Amino acid sequence: MINNQEPKTTKERVLEEIKSSQIKMRPKFYFVLKTVLLAVGFFAAGALVLFLISFISFHLRASGIWYLPGFGLHGWGIYFRLMPWFLILAGLILILILEILAKRFSFVWRRPIIYSLLAIILIAIIGGFIIERTPFHPGLFSKARQGKLPFAGSAYREFGMPRFHDVQRGVVEEVIENGFKIRTFDDQLLTVVLAEETQFPFGKEIEEGDTIVVMGEREDDTVRAFGVREIDDQFRMFERLPRRPMH
Amino acid sequence: MRDEISRQKVKDEEIALLIQSGKIEFFDILLERYEEKIRRYSRKFLSDHEDINDVLQDIFIKTYKNIRSFDVKRKFSPWLYRIAHNELINALKKKKKNPLPLFDLDVFLPHHLSDNNDLGEQIERREMAELIDKCLGKLEPKYREPVILYYLEELSYKDIAEVMRVPISTVGIRIKRAKEIMRTICKKLGYL
Numbered sequence: 001m002i003n004n005q006e007p008k009t010t011k012e013r014v015l016e017e018i019k020s021s022q023i024k025m026r027p028k029f030y031f032v033l034k035t036v037l038l039a040v041g042f043f044a045a046g047a048l049v050l051f052l053i054s055f056i057s058f059h060l061r062a063s064g065i066w067y068l069p070g071f072g073l074h075g076w077g078i079y080f081r082l083m084p085w086f087l088i089l090a091g092l093i094l095i096l097i098l099e100i101l102a103k104r105f106s107f108v109w110r111r112p113i114i115y116s117l118l119a120i121i122l123i124a125i126i127g128g129f130i131i132e133r134t135p136f137h138p139g140l141f142s143k144a145r146q147g148k149l150p151f152a153g154s155a156y157r158e159f160g161m162p163r164f165h166d167v168q169r170g171v172v173e174e175v176i177e178n179g180f181k182i183r184t185f186d187d188q189l190l191t192v193v194l195a196e197e198t199q200f201p202f203g204k205e206i207e208e209g210d211t212i213v214v215m216g217e218r219e220d221d222t223v224r225a226f227g228v229r230e231i232d233d234q235f236r237m238f239e240r241l242p243r244r245p246m247h
Numbered sequence: 248m249r250d251e252i253s254r255q256k257v258k259d260e261e262i263a264l265l266i267q268s269g270k271i272e273f274f275d276i277l278l279e280r281y282e283e284k285i286r287r288y289s290r291k292f293l294s295d296h297e298d299i300n301d302v303l304q305d306i307f308i309k310t311y312k313n314i315r316s317f318d319v320k321r322k323f324s325p326w327l328y329r330i331a332h333n334e335l336i337n338a339l340k341k342k343k344k345n346p347l348p349l350f351d352l353d354v355f356l357p358h359h360l361s362d363n364n365d366l367g368e369q370i371e372r373r374e375m376a377e378l379i380d381k382c383l384g385k386l387e388p389k390y391r392e393p394v395i396l397y398y399l400e401e402l403s404y405k406d407i408a409e410v411m412r413v414p415i416s417t418v419g420i421r422i423k424r425a426k427e428i429m430r431t432i433c434k435k436l437g438y439l
Contacts, residue, residue, distance in 0.1 A: 010286075010300055011278045014307045018271060023308055025271070031316040109412045112357045 042101045046124075049094045053128025056087050058137035059159040062185075064169035064213035064231070070201045071215050071227035078166055078215065084159065095120055168192075168214045168223055169231075172206060179225065182212065190214075191222045199227040206230055259323035267315050274311055281324075282307075284400060285331050291383060291395050292335050302338050306331045325402065325409035332392070332410050339388070351389065358416040375426065382432045390425035393418050 008016070017023050060066040060083075068079040098120050102108045108116045131137075137156075143149040144156035168190060170182035179192040192214050206212060206228065216225040259280065265273045285306055289299045309330050317326050376398045383391060396402045396410060397418075404422075408415045 010303045010307065011275065011282055013304055014278060014311070015275055017308065018274060018311055023312055025266075025315055026312055028315045031313075103412075110408070110414055112414050112416070113355045114357070 038101065038104055042098065045094055045098045045101060049091060049098060049120075049124045050127045050131055052087060052091045052094060053124050054131035054137060055159070056084055056091065057129055057132040058141075059084055059087070061132070061231075062141070062169075063159075063164065064167045065164075067213045067229055067231055068167065068215060070229055071199055072201075074226060075215060082164060082167065087159075091124075095124060098124075165218055166215060168216075168218065170212065170214075172208050172210045172212060175206070175208060180206065180212070182214070189221065190218070192216075192225050192228065193222060194225050194228070198225045200229065201227065202229045260319045260321075263314060263317050263323055264319045266311075267317070267319070271311075274314075277310070277323075277327075278307060281327060285327070288328070288331060288395060288400060289335060291391060291399075292388065293338060298338065298342075302334050306334045309334065322406060322409075325406040328396065328400070328402070328406075328410040329412070353389075353417045353420055354413050357414075358420040375429070378429060378433050378438060381438050382429050382436060385432045386425060386428060390421055390428060393421045394425045394429070397422055 057066075063082070065079060065082045068075040068082075095117075099113070099117055102116050102120065103113075140149060140152070141156045144153040147153070149156060168182065168184060170184040170188075170190065172180045173183050173189070174181040176191070179194045182190050182192055184190060198216075200206075210230050211232075212228055212230050214223050214225050215227040216223045259277065262273050262276050266277075282303070286299060286303055289302050289306075293299050293302065306327075310327055313330070317323065375394075379394060379398055383394065386394065392411065393407050396407045397404070402410070404415050404418045407418045411418065
């Protein structure tokens with residue numbers, strides 16, 4: 001049997017589908033919702049980036065890592081080794097996601113990527129540091145220590161009070177002949193032993209009650225200090241929490 | 248009324264507005280106006296006749312489905328070419344045929360854009376259009392697309408930027424580089 005029917009043109013096929021209601025026009029609401037969801041996604045990712053960067057900054061200061069470059073090359077070495085690379089990688093991935101989401105807005109794709117990327121990075125870093133200077137993270141950290149922060153509580157306890165072998169941070173309880181006794185955030189009493197070569201990049205005037213960062217090898221409860229520096233009291237609010245009863 | 252609108256050369260944007268309001272019978276005017284243009288555009292990326300017909304059908308069905316997202320205050324043709332651009336990229340990806348790169352320095356960094364509307368450029372546009380048919384196949388897709396849209400479809404840099412979602416200066420730099428590459432290719436092939 002010979003088929004005399006001519007093959008349909010694209011126009012005929014498309015119009016046939018439209019007329020038979022196989023395809024329908026999407027309502028305006030669908031596109032409005034899509035735009036709203038995109039904006040919500042963008043701001044949620046933005047908030048997450050700000051949280052993460054401020055959290056990284058909080059972790060660096062709370063653990064004392066932030067102050068290590070002040071101890072010279074050796075300090076820089078430990079600084080890079082102890083950086084929370086996993087959190088930094090997560091932050092970079094989030095920034096990339098933000099850029100991809102931002103590229104859907106015409107005011108972003110009309111300009112070279114470098115502008116939007118730099119703007120996102122700058123806003124994230126400056127915003128992150130501003131948030132870190134507020135009582136937001138220390139407040140959450142305090143709640144985490146008291147067990148009142150079920151969500152992210154373990155992350156705060158882990159990153160806010162890390163235990164490193166070569167960096168200690170605490171409050172001077174007693175000045176002794178060859179060093180100090182310091183109380184760390186996790187309530188340990190350590191003896192810091194000074195030597196001739198111990199560096200004091202910000203001066204030797206350290207008194208009882210000062211918060212200090214000590215870089216050096218730890219053996220049991222003794223730290224042989226390679227460097228000691230006093231730091232600001234921003235984190236004292238959670239050092240003053242009532243201590244657990246000693247047994 | 249439909250024939251009258253078709254004859255009167257009513258603007259695409261006005262027809263789109265009528266379709267948005269539910270007068271779907273006007274969609275075939277847009278189909279008539281753009282079927283050949285989009286077919287010609289698709290032919291520069293796909294060679295198989297059936298593939299081109301399938302992509303063309305998908306492009307117009309997507310156009311119809313999404314027409315309510317079109318802002319009638321803007322130009323219709325870049326919006327339609329954008330849909331075509333996306334469908335062609337998908338078709339090329341399915342065929343694993345070197346679609347546009349994920350990352351490109353042309354889009355990353357700012358470039359200086361020279362004026363493209365002088366008389367010399369208009370003359371060159373005609374000359375280039377003649378060469379394109381002979382040498383276009385050798386160009387990378389990222390250069391091929393702005394060249395087709397500019398020299399064959401006669402879209403402006405601004406409209407091409409809308410289609411490709413890249414800065415206008417990137418369109419300028421890609422067309423400039425494409426011209427240089429095409430001249431070299433055409434010389435090698437003996438057309439210049």
